[in-house]
Amino acid sequence: MSDLTRMTATEIAALVAGGEISAVEVTRAHLDRIAAVDDRVHAFLHVDTEGALAAAGAVDERRAAGEELGPLAGVPVAVKDVLATRGVPTTVGSKILEGWRPPYDATIVQRLRDAGTVMLGKTNMDEFAMGSSTEYSAYGPTHNPWDLSRIPGGSGGGSAAALAAYEAPLAIGSDTGGSIRQPGAVTGTVGAKPTYGGTSRYGLVAFSSSLDTPGPCARNVLDAALLHQVIGGHDPRDSTSIPQPVPDVVAAAKLGATGDLTGVRLGIVSEFVGEGAEPGVMTAFRESVDALTKMGAEIVEISCPTFAYALPAYYLIAPSECSSNLARFDGVRFGLRVGDDGNRSLEEVMSLTRETGFGPEVKRRIMIGTYALSSGYYDAYYGQAQKVRTLITRDFTAAFEQVDALISPTTPSVAFPIGARTADPYQMYLADLYTIPTNLYGGPGISVPCGLSEGLPVGLQVMAPTMADDRMYRVAAALESAVGTFTPPAL
Amino acid sequence: MAAISREEVAHLARLSRLAVTEEELDTFAGQLDVILQAVAQVGEVAAADIPPTSHSVPLTNIFREDVVTPCLTPQEVLSGAPDAEDQRFRVPRILSEDVAS
Numbered sequence: 001m002s003d004l005t006r007m008t009a010t011e012i013a014a015l016v017a018g019g020e021i022s023a024v025e026v027t028r029a030h031l032d033r034i035a036a037v038d039d040r041v042h043a044f045l046h047v048d049t050e051g052a053l054a055a056a057g058a059v060d061e062r063r064a065a066g067e068e069l070g071p072l073a074g075v076p077v078a079v080k081d082v083l084a085t086r087g088v089p090t091t092v093g094s095k096i097l098e099g100w101r102p103p104y105d106a107t108i109v110q111r112l113r114d115a116g117t118v119m120l121g122k123t124n125m126d127e128f129a130m131g132s133s134t135e136y137s138a139y140g141p142t143h144n145p146w147d148l149s150r151i152p153g154g155s156g157g158g159s160a161a162a163l164a165a166y167e168a169p170l171a172i173g174s175d176t177g178g179s180i181r182q183p184g185a186v187t188g189t190v191g192a193k194p195t196y197g198g199t200s201r202y203g204l205v206a207f208s209s210s211l212d213t214p215g216p217c218a219r220n221v222l223d224a225a226l227l228h229q230v231i232g233g234h235d236p237r238d239s240t241s242i243p244q245p246v247p248d249v250v251a252a253a254k255l256g257a258t259g260d261l262t263g264v265r266l267g268i269v270s271e272f273v274g275e276g277a278e279p280g281v282m283t284a285f286r287e288s289v290d291a292l293t294k295m296g297a298e299i300v301e302i303s304c305p306t307f308a309y310a311l312p313a314y315y316l317i318a319p320s321e322c323s324s325n326l327a328r329f330d331g332v333r334f335g336l337r338v339g340d341d342g343n344r345s346l347e348e349v350m351s352l353t354r355e356t357g358f359g360p361e362v363k364r365r366i367m368i369g370t371y372a373l374s375s376g377y378y379d380a381y382y383g384q385a386q387k388v389r390t391l392i393t394r395d396f397t398a399a400f401e402q403v404d405a406l407i408s409p410t411t412p413s414v415a416f417p418i419g420a421r422t423a424d425p426y427q428m429y430l431a432d433l434y435t436i437p438t439n440l441y442g443g444p445g446i447s448v449p450c451g452l453s454e455g456l457p458v459g460l461q462v463m464a465p466t467m468a469d470d471r472m473y474r475v476a477a478a479l480e481s482a483v484g485t486f487t488p489p490a491l
Numbered sequence: 492m493a494a495i496s497r498e499e500v501a502h503l504a505r506l507s508r509l510a511v512t513e514e515e516l517d518t519f520a521g522q523l524d525v526i527l528q529a530v531a532q533v534g535e536v537a538a539a540d541i542p543p544t545s546h547s548v549p550l551t552n553i554f555r556e557d558v559v560t561p562c563l564t565p566q567e568v569l570s571g572a573p574d575a576e577d578q579r580f581r582v583p584r585i586l587s588e589d590v591a592s
Contacts, residue, residue: 386543442547
């Protein structure tokens with residue numbers, strides 16, 4: 001294996017800026033690695049060899065011309081296939097968009113280009129980001145580099161697996177109920193969900209618009225913070241974008257890395273350390289709590305009783321929004337059209353197109369959402385779920401009056417075997433038990449590797465108040481300085 | 492008792508514009524029933540006087556400056572369409588035969 005693929009983004013950027021390696025060399029090393037392992041991992045749906053080498057070449061030219069380069073210039077990035085990329089196929093893991101090449105870039109993709117990062121390609125995901133294992137991708141599952149027979153999490157399993165397999169040093173994900181953090185946890189990588197509105201949704205294929213949050217994925221906390229800084233911040237093209245600067249997450253990550261948490265108060269969510277989690281997950285979590293205490297953090301337990309209802313509320317709110325958002329896939333403006341034989345009506349063609357183009361989980365969620373929004377059920381389901389959302393927000397607000405951040409395991413279990421939960425959709429939903437409350441509240445959350453259980457990675461989640469993303473980076477970086485990073489067995 | 496019947500699932504599929512098969516109806520009816528019974532737990536929370544939250548960011552209407560900015564060309568806009576004609580999206584027949592005649 002080439003050493004270049006083992007480097008951190010921070011190291012690569014420094015070497016490129018100093019002229020010690022070229023961005024083209026770095027890019028080729030990662031493209032070679034993808035060619036060598038991705039037939040087994042299947043992290044990528046599309047590799048943009050030509051575009052990547054051209055972008056890398058442009059960085060090298062700018063450096064040669066003496067131009068100032070950004071902090072991540074020349075660093076390869078893998079982008080979840082949920083973001084529109086101009087001229088580069090964007091499928092959202094669905095057959096309904098197979099072959100679509102967007103005529104524009106998502107804001108985040110534009111910012112990645114402006115920063116001189118090199119987009120390697122598009123990563124696999126559960127169809128429309130609905131799933132927790134990447135098995136609901138219409139293009140086949142991604143395999144966890146720690147054990148190829150296991151899931152890499154989802155929906156952003158492709159991005160997380162690309163990092164763990166050393167196919168990319170940085171990746172972009174999107175988190176609606178845990179789709180960045182849960183894959184991070186089960187692949188031993190770092191995944192951060194920014195504050196809702198802290199990263200632009202322009203060009204992100206919509207699933208649940210009040211929850212969808214794109215964010216950074218990396219192999220270490222500082223790299224994630226650097227990527228967060230590049231992609232975050234106000235975007236006039238997204239009406240829910242927060243018109244404030246990104247908190248200084250890079251400085252917070254560097255502060256945390258000193259290993260000093262004196263004066264920091266952390267709350268363990270009582271509801272998430274009970275019988276629901278696997279013993280191995282709890283052991284790693286408890287050891288991490290000890291490490292945080294040794295670094296000076298003051299730790300208390302805090303009860304957030306309504307968090308127990310976050311999962312059912314989420315699985316009403318997200319499907320409701322999805323049933324509305326996915327109405328745009330009507331076989332008219334983009335993507336698939338089926339059965340247009342000149343005799344069938346628009347409605348028949350639409351129904352055949354959607355039947356053929358959507359997979360089973362997407363259909364289930366559209367129907368659940370349609371049910372929850374229909375008259376007669378609205379108050380008991382969608383309306384009630386929105387009230388529960390208010391109560392969950394109040395639990396967070398009350399907790400943050402007592403502590404700076406909340407912590408919990410990221411997931412109840414380590415990576416499960418491929419195929420273990422596909423027959424029982426609700427079992428699949430339980431993988432997001434601990435990550436969902438943050439999405440309903442809108443605050444930031446990060447998963448950082450905290451140990452191994454039976455040879456598989458365990459993640460610790462840090463949840464912070466809205467627009468206090470810097471706090472979670474500080475705690476995560478401190479933990480990382482104590483427990484280190486985790487390397488999967490050679491592929 | 493089941494929360495949802497096979498017939499109701501067929502109705503939802505129709506509303507959702509999904510031409511589901513008979514086999515899918517059998518599978519979905521069971522799965523949606525499990526899911527709906529689980530999510531119905533939200534009803535256990537006493538929340539009668541609690542205001543709903545639709546969104547975590549306090550939103551007011553946001554207006555942009557009314558200035559002309561560059562946009563996609565018709566060719567770019569239609570580039571992903573399954574069918575186009577005269578710079579427009581072409582759609583299948585909207586009216587049924589008897590209405591049209």
